[in-house]
Amino acid sequence: MRLFSLYRSFVMMLLLNVAFSLGAETIFYDVVVIGLGPGGVEAGARTASAGLKTLIVGRERGGQLSAASQPVQNVFAVSPKPGAAIMSDAIRQAEDFGAEICEGTVTNISFSWSPYLVEIDGFKKIYARALVVATGSHPRRLSVPGEEEYWGRGVSACALCDAFFYRDATVAVVGGGDAAVDEAIHLAHYAKRVVVLVRGGRMRAQRFMQEKLKQYSQIELRYGEEVEEILGNDNFVTALRLRNNKTGDRTLEKFDGLFLAIGHEPNNELLRGVLELDQRGFVRVHDGSTEVIGYPGVFATGEIMGLQRRQVNVVVGVATQTGLEVNDYLSFGISRNQIPK
Numbered sequence: 318m319r320l321f322s323l324y325r326s327f328v329m330m331l332l333l334n335v336a337f338s339l340g341a342e343t344i345f346y347d348v349v350v351i352g353l354g355p356g357g358v359e360a361g362a363r364t365a366s367a368g369l370k371t372l373i374v375g376r377e378r379g380g381q382l383s384a385a386s387q388p389v390q391n392v393f394a395v396s397p398k399p400g401a402a403i404m405s406d407a408i409r410q411a412e413d414f415g416a417e418i419c420e421g422t423v424t425n426i427s428f429s430w431s432p433y434l435v436e437i438d439g440f441k442k443i444y445a446r447a448l449v450v451a452t453g454s455h456p457r458r459l460s461v462p463g464e465e466e467y468w469g470r471g472v473s474a475c476a477l478c479d480a481f482f483y484r485d486a487t488v489a490v491v492g493g494g495d496a497a498v499d500e501a502i503h504l505a506h507y508a509k510r511v512v513v514l515v516r517g518g519r520m521r522a523q524r525f526m527q528e529k530l531k532q533y534s535q536i537e538l539r540y541g542e543e544v545e546e547i548l549g550n551d552n553f554v555t556a557l558r559l560r561n562n563k564t565g566d567r568t569l570e571k572f573d574g575l576f577l578a579i580g581h582e583p584n585n586e587l588l589r590g591v592l593e594l595d596q597r598g599f600v601r602v603h604d605g606s607t608e609v610i611g612y613p614g615v616f617a618t619g620e621i622m623g624l625q626r627r628q629v630n631v632v633v634g635v636a637t638q639t640g641l642e643v644n645d646y647l648s649f650g651i652s653r654n655q656i657p658k
């Protein structure tokens with residue numbers, strides 16, 4: 318079976334090489350990285366710096382980090398700087414190493430055998446000996462009226478990016494996990510009042526995290542309350558309609574902002590039904606590795622792996638490992654995970 322798949326890959330490569338020599342557009346790469354956020358760009362920079370012909374493709378240059386409106390403060394060896402500037406430096410570095418950047422939407426991936434096939438914008442076909450999936454995640458939304466309209470204008474899912482705008486303001490945080498605690502504490506350094514709305518009767522955050530909340534007199538915890546509607550003055554959020562899910566009572570309260578901390582969802586549309594995903598929909602990888610289970614030569618990196626800590630440094634560190642693993646895989650022609658322990 319293994320011999321047959323090697324033979325099939327060999328024949329595919331031969332056919333592709335014939336196509337290229339006949340003058341077809343060069344569509345063959347050693348590595349295609351899907352995702353132009355910190356994870357994808359770092360993994361691509363590392364494979365390119367190892368001399369591998371690398372393409373990094375993604376819809377948005379810089380991913381979520383480029384959207385951060387405030388200088389990012391916690392990136393290794395970088396003084397506070399806007400996320401977009403950090404990402405443009407990172408992309409420049411990847412290009413300097415020889416990586417090619419393609420802004421486009423990946424519409425299909427064929428994981429059946431190597432070389433893997435990636436389709437961009439529905440028509441461009443690219444082949445790669447190794448794939449890196451770095452499609453990231455997106456913050457879960459409430460799906461209530463006003464959320465779409467006021468997103469970025471009072472509604473946010475990133476206190477680290479936006480808290481600065483809420484000096485002396487009254488803001489709400491929705492959620493009861495560790496992220497909600499983090500968001501509330503960060504906001505408490507700016508806002509005069511932070512109301513944490515927990516929909517259930519208890520918080521899910523770790524005990525020590527909940528204890529930390531007690532140090533901030535400006536943070537108020539409210540249980541059994543849900544946001545039903547976000548209201549504003551066409552420019553910015555001004556109020557929230559809240560519903561007590563025990564009594565059914567509704568109140569309209571003034572708020573200057575709303576922060577969502579209700580979890581993240583993986584960007585896995587192209588992976589569902591193909592790669593092995595965990596219960597939450599994140600890609601499953603081998604222990605201690607970023608290689609996808611069951612797919613030698615396919616790697617997942619960054620938030621699509623369901624990282625517990627979504628800090629840029631963590632994502633970039635994992636992506637560096639991915640770059641090295643891809644290099645090993647292509648140099649030795651076999652994945653370490655395939656070697657019996």
Ligand code: NDP
Pocket residue numbers: 458459491492493494495496497499515516517520521522543578579580581625626
């Ligand atoms: P969690 O899944 O832990 O918590 C999500 C919270 O959002 C829950 O309280 C949940 O309520 C609530 N929620 C979900 N949907 C809604 C909704 N529609 N309306 C209102 N509330 C809702 O996610 P987190 O992002 O907090 O954490 C994810 C992982 O990241 C965890 O493993 C966490 O430990 C880690 N993390 C760690 C941090 C740290 O240690 N500093 C910081 C941030 C994250 P309910 O409980 O009722 O379901």
